Amino acid sequence: MDTSVARETNVPDFATAYYLLEGLNEIGVDYLFCNFGTDHAPIIDEMARRRKRGEPMPGVVRCPHENTAAHMAAGYALVTGRGQGVLVHVDVGTANTANGMHNLFRSRLPVLLMAGKAPYTVNDELLGSRDTYVHFVQEPFDQASLVRPYLKWEWTLPSGVVVKEALRRAHSIMQSEPRGPVYLMMQRETLTQHWNADEIRRYAADQFAATSSGSADPKLIAALADRLLEAEHPILITGYAGRNEHASRAIDALAQFAGIGVYEANVTNNISHESPCFVGFSADDAVREADVGLLVDVDVPWFPSDVQPKENAFWAHIDIDTLKPGSPMWTFPGNMRMQGDSGRILDQLLEELKAKATPRFAEAAAERLKRIKAARNKRIARAAELAADKGEPGAINPHYLAAELAKLLDDEDMIFNESVTNAPAVLMQIPRRVPNTTIRAGGGGLGWSGGTALGSKLAAPNRLAVQICGDGSFYFGNPSSVFAVAQQYKLPILTVVMDNTGWKAVKESTLRVFPNGEAKSAGAFEANLAPDVHFAKVGEAFGAYAEEVSDPADVPTALARCVKEVRGGRAALLHARITRL
Ligand SMILES: Cc1ncc(C[n+]2csc(CCOP(=O)(O)OP(=O)(O)O)c2C)c(N)n1
Numbered sequence: 001m002d003t004s005v006a007r008e009t010n011v012p013d014f015a016t017a018y019y020l021l022e023g024l025n026e027i028g029v030d031y032l033f034c035n036f037g038t039d040h041a042p043i044i045d046e047m048a049r050r051r052k053r054g055e056p057m058p059g060v061v062r063c064p065h066e067n068t069a070a071h072m073a074a075g076y077a078l079v080t081g082r083g084q085g086v087l088v089h090v091d092v093g094t095a096n097t098a099n100g101m102h103n104l105f106r107s108r109l110p111v112l113l114m115a116g117k118a119p120y121t122v123n124d125e126l127l128g129s130r131d132t133y134v135h136f137v138q139e140p141f142d143q144a145s146l147v148r149p150y151l152k153w154e155w156t157l158p159s160g161v162v163v164k165e166a167l168r169r170a171h172s173i174m175q176s177e178p179r180g181p182v183y184l185m186m187q188r189e190t191l192t193q194h195w196n197a198d199e200i201r202r203y204a205a206d207q208f209a210a211t212s213s214g215s216a217d218p219k220l221i222a223a224l225a226d227r228l229l230e231a232e233h234p235i236l237i238t239g240y241a242g243r244n245e246h247a248s249r250a251i252d253a254l255a256q257f258a259g260i261g262v263y264e265a266n267v268t269n270n271i272s273h274e275s276p277c278f279v280g281f282s283a284d285d286a287v288r289e290a291d292v293g294l295l296v297d298v299d300v301p302w303f304p305s306d307v308q309p310k311e312n313a314f315w316a317h318i319d320i321d322t323l324k325p326g327s328p329m330w331t332f333p334g335n336m337r338m339q340g341d342s343g344r345i346l347d348q349l350l351e352e353l354k355a356k357a358t359p360r361f362a363e364a365a366a367e368r369l370k371r372i373k374a375a376r377n378k379r380i381a382r383a384a385e386l387a388a389d390k391g392e393p394g395a396i397n398p399h400y401l402a403a404e405l406a407k408l409l410d411d412e413d414m415i416f417n418e419s420v421t422n423a424p425a426v427l428m429q430i431p432r433r434v435p436n437t438t439i440r441a442g443g444g445g446l447g448w449s450g451g452t453a454l455g456s457k458l459a460a461p462n463r464l465a466v467q468i469c470g471d472g473s474f475y476f477g478n479p480s481s482v483f484a485v486a487q488q489y490k491l492p493i494l495t496v497v498m499d500n501t502g503w504k505a506v507k508e509s510t511l512r513v514f515p516n517g518e519a520k521s522a523g524a525f526e527a528n529l530a531p532d533v534h535f536a537k538v539g540e541a542f543g544a545y546a547e548e549v550s551d552p553a554d555v556p557t558a559l560a561r562c563v564k565e566v567r568g569g570r571a572a573l574l575h576a577r578i579t580r581l
């Protein structure tokens, strides 16, 4: 439209920031997780205007630290599948989200990160021009470079007239598989530009769908079914198929029909741990033996330094992201790769297999199911044996602690497992029935579990959100910011800190590389942190219920009190002194 004509009409006139908020609402952003600064003055003013006029806009959650904001978006997306907005302050706020963007990108979770840019006018030429010291120092040459390795798309809004188009584009990209972060930068002068309502086009949701992931080439399916018909030791390893309910059901159905043991490798739980085919979290022995392997939605199925598959084994890789284009190296085998919706692809495979199954195949599958059952029983017995040792006062056994917590959780409750070297104990002792309820980060940036628990609680108020972290991870998570948000927005989460007085992972890594090195001789692993801290007080400072537990005998009652508080609406923190590193 010709701007001069439009400007002569009586159509109301608003700032770009007004349309930005409207556009966010139109693309289905329920929440903006915010940490504000001078760049947001136009947005803050338009928020007040929209509220006064009773017009819709996303809910605003103010987070004292950007790490909380970014990970809240992760938690919300984990539960709903929908990316939310994270609004931060120019280059410095963006830098503080880098750890979160790493985790969101590696977890394939959508998010729209937005930041202002320092004003470009200096002499008050335009509304929003530079008016304070920081405007002169917050303009780097390449602001997006702070998070670029973790982005699928980035842009600086050149004019308010295209704000809604830019939001639509950002939305389509973040929501298309493999999902991930997108980044929009906006200058203050752009946000204050006025446009009348006729000049701003709407981009309707039904015309801007995300790209859907499809099924596989029937020829490949037929060839894979033939392989499975002849397989003697088939296995399936998955990392994040459980995000997709359909994929979860399809894996279980295929595994039960064909007698395939299912292993989980990081990220989330994928099928019911009570499935007769679920065999655990380390596929190493099975990988050595496998003649046909299925890698389904997985990033790291095993560590090649620990185990190598058989040379002539046949591997099929089915994934929403077979290429892993975000990784310079990815060297797991794939004699056949099918990128798409693993639920649909596995349905195709099962159908084909059923059509071709012979009595000999059915017998072999039944035989395999017996072996899988024996392996399952062995694992379950081992878990019980480990949990039976309660530990000593001041050195609670993490297996026992996790097993006691398991007794208090419902199927739908969500666990954010950031307990690092104790993550395997949590997985082993808290078996889950509902997929995608015990979550680990796809990335390696510690400090994610608190914000993620908050975001998931916001999306699913009736489910308990439990953050289990190490003492090191607790520090990384900016806990004062986490508990401040829990208090201010009434998001009661349960935090269990497994305190072993430092970074056990760092010690273990040194020992793996130098089993008989100088660090070992000296007993100096640079891993100890302050031993006599009282983490409970951090929670208490923000109104949370908090206690410390050192004696294993007190664990069940301490946990029960904390869970009761959280279910009653108040955040709770349990500081557990576990076996020292
Ligand atoms: C942001 C970030 N900084 C540093 C690391 C390196 N790192 C990996 S594990 C770990 C120790 C974590 O300590 P804690 O949470 O107490 O778990 P523990 O190793 O004691 O089980 C560190 C520092 C990381 N992964 N992420």
Ligand SMILES: [Mg+2]
Pocket: 470, 471, 472, 498, 499, 500, 501, 502, 503, 504
């Ligand atoms: Mg620790």
